[in-house]
Amino acid sequence: MSLSSVFHIAGSGMSAQSTRLNTISSNIANAETVSSSIDQTYRARHPVFATMFQENLNGAQGQASLFADQDQAGAGVQVMGIIEDQSELQPRYEPNHPSANADGYVFYPNxxxxxxxxxxxxxxxxxxxxxxxxxxxxxxxxxxxxxxx
Structure with a gap:
């Protein structure tokens, strides 16, 4: 590994952390949004990272190899995608809320x-x-x- 590859590795880490910060800020901004339906309620989002190995940089630019040789050095990090948290939403009984459903419940994000x-x-x-x-x-x-x- 050359000293110049440090810049690529650190740059990919900074890019990944920037994506992470963006999803966190989106989650915080939507923390108190409500909906009358489970399907329309905002769900927390989280980025998924994977290690990029040197063979991925030289050859195919596809998916990062998760099961590469243990002796191989990493060449950075890649954001594989952003997933929605599937944990339960928070139903609250607020019959006077304008977004309440027929039963008087509103749903807050997870x-x-x-x-x-x-x-x-x-x-x-x-x-x-x-x-x-x-x-x-x-x-x-x-x-x-x-x-x-």
Whole structure:
């Protein structure tokens, strides 16, 4: 693995954490939206990541190999998709709510704001770690170039 591949790996990590932060912010923004139907209620979304291996970068650009050789070094991270959380929604009996159904229930999303905030802190720290890794690699390359002076 060359020092220059560090930038690609850190960049893919930053992109993945950015996607994670976007889904978290979408979840928090919709945490208090209501609906009278289970089918129309917002469901929490979560990104799915997979490791990209060097063979995926050189050959087929398709799905990341999840069962690659254990000796092979990773070449970054890939966002495989964003899935909806299928856990139960929160029905609340609020017969005076304008969105209440015939039985007087409204359905709130399955978003736990405390959990989302903890995920947000984790994602922002992971993003910052990737930034620091890129800065360290840049400093190392600058020092290598200054050796010849």
């Amino acid at each position: 978003v736990n704001v405390v959990e989302e905030m903890a995920d947000m802190i984790s994602a922002s720290r992971a993003f910052q770690t990737n930034v620091e890794m890129m800065n360290t690699a840049k400093q190392m390359m600058q020092r290598v170039l200054s050796l010849g002076q």
